[in-house]
Amino acid sequence: MSAVLAPLLGWSFAAAMASVPFLFPDPYLLAVLTSAGIFIIGAISLNLLLGYTGQLSLGHAAFFGLGAYASALATLGFDIAIGFGLRLRLDPQPVWVGFLSAVVVAGLFGWLLGRLAFRVRGAYFVIITICFAQVLRMVSLNWVELTQGPMALTGIPPFALWLPGQGVVELTSKPQTYWLVLGVAVLAFLIVRQIVRSRIGRALVALRENETLARSVGIRVTHYLVIATVVSAGIAGAAGSLFAHYVRIIDPDVFLFIYTVTMVIMVVTGGKGTLWGPVVGGLIFGLLPDMLRGAARPEAQWIAYGLAMILLVMFLPRGIVPAFTGLLAGRRARVVLPAAAAREAAE
């Protein structure tokens, strides 16, 4: 696609999505699209790691869950013992503070995980990211004073936004929530696009294609990987915050591996390392379960997910978007030569 046509198509797609509440004012459809949108934001952030750095990070639910808990706890307030007879107390904060703290907390943990996990690669990296999410899940299960454990955090307030002329209002209607999620999704898309097209993005692609070569031309590999992880974690945290204030109840299951798997399937189906991949994959796997809900049991749905993953790896390893643009462009698929990308990034 040409440089002029692509953004035009992108914006018209966003506009079409924004007009859905006018064209189809069906609350069920909007609810499904809203929750799909939240996971698409997660998938967009995961794509930065999975697609552009080539690191199979399977602990992404950790950042999603951290964001959800941070946002919920900030808006509910807490009062906990932190040892030595001291207590840490926070009064309930407005929702935007919760949203920001979700981004910051998830980003900080992203930095921590990045510093730790990027000492290793390949299978070791994958396992360390899985363990990270698992430890957080156990903490959320057992630190009952803070998280209520399996009893879940309930009564989380809905989104509130300052609207011109109306002051701060709670977004309780379906279309309002939908537009908010859509807005954050567009923002996440633009942030990731900006990063990918920057020096950082070129460095990431260079090291994905050939890490040794990238190092040899002076790219600080770990430095860029940590930056990507922090940004990715921050966006996932934002998605978690949206989730918390949308469903308004959060339990330790947000850290489950299955959430990570959902996001991974979205990215891989759509096409990792493409900007539109997570959106396309996210729409498919965000809408599919609800269409199947009447027809099949939840186990059947997960079995279908598993089979889809296997078949994709076998027959469409690059995903739908590259296959589609490949068809459009014939054989003129743009190939970024690793050496060229590395040189560009090092300059």
Next chain:
Amino acid sequence: MDQALQHLVNGTVLGGTYALLGIGLTLIFGVMRVVNFTHGELYAFGAYMAYGLVSLLGLNFYLSLLLAALLGAALGAVIERVLLRPLRGADIDSVMLAMIGAALVLQNASMWAWGGVAKLVPSPFDGMPLVFGPVSVLPLRLFVLGVAVALLLAFWFLLDRTRAGIAMRATFQDPETAALMGVRVAWVGTATFAIGSGLAAAAGALLGPVFMVSPTMGDLVGLKAFAIVILGGLGNLPGAVIGGFALGYVEEFGGGFLSTEYRDAFGFLLIILVLAIRPQGLVAAKERVG
């Protein structure tokens, strides 16, 4: 002190089955370069087969354990032929994704087949503990440890003293040279995956009468198997045995003296620590991070 001795005994019993899990996983990684996400599901499969054979078909307990392990090995062989053989030569991440898909299918298939209610495999051992001075241990747990150790020894014998074992070790070291020497590498792959899966299923069948059998039991166990293998270094066989017992002791002592709630978290914290400090694993000498 008495309490510590008791934890030592419990940790040893737990460590024996952990070692079984770890050694299968590490063998599969070493020979085939596959990170096997279905390992925990094969453990669950073994437990369910033991339950089905003992409770539903009324077969002899010991025979059922044997059959469960063999069925696990057969399922492993099927997975290898259907899934891994076509993906040979694909990069490690793609294979990992396919294995995650397979684990999803297996777990939800057992949820479908057996329902969500936890089950217990009946065993012929009675509940009276054997008392040795300050420590006591249930006869069933002693039996579990005995079988685990016997299986580990049998596995060592297979690998060290038989032609099949030599073929496996040769493939482990260098698949191409092994192929040139006349080893049928593809066959070794199937055999390796079947043996590793059989060991996982055996561990599940053995622990079926000790813990409850449920469809999601494989999740945590699969992750723990990774923990064990990472402690010893991926692909390091003695390391997996040491890692298995190490995790058993860490969980027992951590659960006993530090915090019962975080018992299951200790293993994962340990992995994160080990990888941060000694990425090549506790016992491996060689750098093996890539």
